[in-house]
Amino acid sequence: xxxxxxxxxxxxxxxxxxxxxxxxxxxxxxxxxxxxxxxxxxxxxxxxxxxxxxxxxxxxxxxxxxxxxxxxxxxxxxxxxxxxxxxxxxxxxxxxxxxxxxxxxxxxxxxxxxxxx
Amino acid sequence: xxxxxxxxxxxxxxxxxxxxxxxxxxxxxxxxxxxxxxxxxxxxxxxxxxxxxxxxxxxxxxxxxxxxxxxxxxxxxxxxxxxxxxxxxxxxxxxxxxxxxxxxxxxxx
Numbered sequence: 294x295x296x297x298x299x300x301x302x303x304x305x306x307x308x309x310x311x312x313x314x315x316x317x318x319x320x321x322x323x324x325x326x327x328x329x330x331x332x333x334x335x336x337x338x339x340x341x342x343x344x345x346x347x348x349x350x351x352x353x354x355x356x357x358x359x360x361x362x363x364x365x366x367x368x369x370x371x372x373x374x375x376x377x378x379x380x381x382x383x384x385x386x387x388x389x390x391x392x393x394x395x396x397x398x399x400x401x402x403x404x405x406x407x408x409x410x
Numbered sequence: 411x412x413x414x415x416x417x418x419x420x421x422x423x424x425x426x427x428x429x430x431x432x433x434x435x436x437x438x439x440x441x442x443x444x445x446x447x448x449x450x451x452x453x454x455x456x457x458x459x460x461x462x463x464x465x466x467x468x469x470x471x472x473x474x475x476x477x478x479x480x481x482x483x484x485x486x487x488x489x490x491x492x493x494x495x496x497x498x499x500x501x502x503x504x505x506x507x508x509x510x511x512x513x514x515x516x517x518x519x
Contacts, residue, residue: 299452327507336511337453337497386452388507399443399507404452 296320297389299402306377306409313373314405316387322367323389327399328360331384343370377409412436414510416498421516422488430483430513432498440501444472444483447495447512456483456496485515493517 298317306312316326324345329337341362342350349362361373370389374381387402414434422428434442441460445453459465459474459481471484483496495512502508 329509337499337509339506339508342506384450399455399501401452401454 296391297323297387297400297402299387299405301405302403303406304408306407308378308409309376311373311375312377312407313371314385314387314407316370316372316389316402318368318389318391318400321389321391323370323391324367325390326364326370327388327390328362328370328372329386329388331386331404333384337386340372374407377407379409382407382409412500412502412508414498414500414508416496416510416513418511419514419516421518422485424488424490424517424519426488427484427486428488428515430485430496430498430515432481432483432510434479434481434498434500434510436500436502436508438502439476442472442474442481443497443499443501443507444470444481445497445499447497449495453497488517490517490519 296319300315304312326343328340330340331337339352340355343362343364345364345367351357359375364370384404386404388399390399416432443458444456446456447453456470457472459472464473469486474481493516495514497512498510499507
């Protein structure tokens with residue numbers, strides 16, 4: 294079964310509103326989570342690295358005031374798309390790092406389809 | 411800068427073997443991943459290499475040469491369900507994982 298749960302899987306929102314996507318590690322504590330965005334037929338683009346208890350580190354070109362990330366607990370990170378616009382419509386995926394050094398323990402959530410109308 | 415290159419598309423026949431190559435240039439290296447992604451779904455983990463050599467897991471094998479910045483994913487006994495995108499990803503410094511653009515594999519009967 295899934296070890297990282299992402300919710301909602303699909304969401305439609307009106308332009309100008311905000312929408313929150315949750316990413317939960319189900320049976321382990323994840324001090325580090327990652328948020329990605331994927332446009333159709335394109336690669337995953339790393340948006341930000343979320344560290345529990347501290348501010349997220351955003352990749353160049355990602356607006357931190359538009360994509361708010363909160364990692365308030367060791368099992369939950371949230372991505373809030375503020376004042377959403379149609380161009381924000383995309384597939385957003387989170388992943389969680391289990392442990393610090395083990396390599397094959399990055400688990401992905403199921404992804405969230407955001408459609409802004 | 412950081413760069414990961416892999417072919418855009420490949421086509422192979424059911425039952426055959428296909429090799430998907432990946433070359434990378436990254437700042438820091440803490441491992442290379444291969445993921446399979448079907449359209450509209452999140453990626454699923456296939457393999458992880460951090461040391462040079464070949465890792466075999468059932469029908470899938472992955473090879474890494476750190477000195478050459480090169481990896482490949484080998485798929486044997488291809489099945490129709492293997493039609494998907496295959497993503498090469500490198501975990502760099504700080505454990506950030508950077509993805510290649512993916513290789514779309516089409517398996518034909």
